[in-house]
Amino acid sequence: MKKQIVIKVGGAFLDDLSLAQPLIETLSLLKNSHEVVLVHGGGNAVEKLLTEVGQSSAKLDGLRITPTTQIDYVVGALAGTVNKKLCALAKQNNILATGLSLADGDIAQCHKISEQLGCVGQVSKAGKNLINTLLSNGYFPIISSIGSDAESSLSGGQLLNVNADQAATAIAKALGCELFLLSDVPGVLNASKILLPTLNAESIDGLIADNVIRDGMMVKVRAALDAANEIGLPVTIASWRNPKHLFDEDDSLAKKDSAVSGTKILPETTLT
Numbered sequence: 001m002k003k004q005i006v007i008k009v010g011g012a013f014l015d016d017l018s019l020a021q022p023l024i025e026t027l028s029l030l031k032n033s034h035e036v037v038l039v040h041g042g043g044n045a046v047e048k049l050l051t052e053v054g055q056s057s058a059k060l061d062g063l064r065i066t067p068t069t070q071i072d073y074v075v076g077a078l079a080g081t082v083n084k085k086l087c088a089l090a091k092q093n094n095i096l097a098t099g100l101s102l103a104d105g106d107i108a109q110c111h112k113i114s115e116q117l118g119c120v121g122q123v124s125k126a127g128k129n130l131i132n133t134l135l136s137n138g139y140f141p142i143i144s145s146i147g148s149d150a151e152s153s154l155s156g157g158q159l160l161n162v163n164a165d166q167a168a169t170a171i172a173k174a175l176g177c178e179l180f181l182l183s184d185v186p187g188v189l190n191a192s193k194i195l196l197p198t199l200n201a202e203s204i205d206g207l208i209a210d211n212v213i214r215d216g217m218m219v220k221v222r223a224a225l226d227a228a229n230e231i232g233l234p235v236t237i238a239s240w241r242n243p244k245h246l247f248d249e250d251d252s253l254a255k256k257d258s259a260v261s262g263t264k265i266l267p268e269t270t271l272t
Contacts, residue, residue: 008168011184041164102147105130110147121160123170182240187263228267238262
């Protein structure tokens with residue numbers, strides 16, 4: 001039986017897809033032993049599009065404030081351009097990619113977080129039926145972090161911009177599998193900018209209190225800890241730049257002695 005993993009990608013990886021080629025090639029090699037779900041954001045693509053149309057954006061606690069006047073641009077950038085470019089790259093590497101969003105099928109039920117953030121959502125519950133159906137038939141789901149609020153009073157439901165780390169976390173929870181959060185950074189760094197190989201709840205709280213972990217990394221680490229505790233497995237925060245070093249020969253666990261293995265967020269309890 002193939003092992004399932006969820007990989008979230010972001011950062012410059014999505015700005016220049018030539019940089020994505022090594023990871024996609026690695027995922028192509030993994031397809032005989034693993035069922036992989038790829039989740040992506042694309043904040044830089046959103047920022048670029050908003051600038052082109054003469055609009056600006058701001059963040060609050062690491063989340064992009066998304067007014068109703070901007071949600072269509074965000075959807076177009078993430079569920080449109082970025083998603084389909086990733087699908088095209090995957091297909092070039094003989095991967096049967098299927099482009100999706102959180103709003104498709106039973107992938108995720110989402111809700112609006114607050115009026116202050118606008119059309120920004122959070123996953124309330126993720127499902128696994130559609131994803132497992134695709135995986136069991138050899139497809140490679142590539143999921144953008146665009147969801148919808150089924151309880152919205154607006155006609156057709158309100159589309160929502162969901163943090164991609166939180167979206168990937170919810171999907172990994174639903175599948176009960178390992179999660180890799182890959183971005184431009186090598187992992188979580190301490191105050192001296194040295195990579196921390198492991199973190200637990202206590203050390204995370206301390207680093208947040210000392211303002212070492214903050215903004216987007218705070219959102220990422222909290223989501224990773226939540227996922228680790230829920231599935232009883234470590235969650236890896238790492239860079240996408242050297243993907244072959246993230247996977248050893250026997251399993252999907254990052255090598256302990258590798259400088260590119262990232263930071264493992266440890267659960268408080270493990271599954272037996």
